[in-house]
Amino acid sequence: MTFSDRLDAASVKPDAFGFKVWSLKRSADYGSKHYNEHAVEIAEARLSADGRTVTLAIPTLAPTQCYELKARLLAPDGSALERSLHGTIHKLAEH
Numbered sequence: 001m002t003f004s005d006r007l008d009a010a011s012v013k014p015d016a017f018g019f020k021v022w023s024l025k026r027s028a029d030y031g032s033k034h035y036n037e038h039a040v041e042i043a044e045a046r047l048s049a050d051g052r053t054v055t056l057a058i059p060t061l062a063p064t065q066c067y068e069l070k071a072r073l074l075a076p077d078g079s080a081l082e083r084s085l086h087g088t089i090h091k092l093a094e095h
Helices: none
Strands: 017-023 035-039 044-047 054-057 064-074 080-089
Touching: none
Parallel strands: none
Antiparallel strands: 017 035, 017 064, 044 054, 064 080
């Protein structure tokens, strides 16, 4: 993930991130409760040379209907930088 501002390198570590996944039940009604919601381990967090791009190693990452990635980092001046990203993973790239 790439941030608009530079990050404090010391704050980029696996426990600064939270990743959880869940499924939904499709129906004619809008919305659904979360099914099989669980946290997924982040094994590694690496900051690139640009100081803005973080690469996460998530060994058990798999396609999922819904995910939430939370980041609790610091800017170089020490101010808090908290972000949340939601999405769907349809397919993983093959390496």
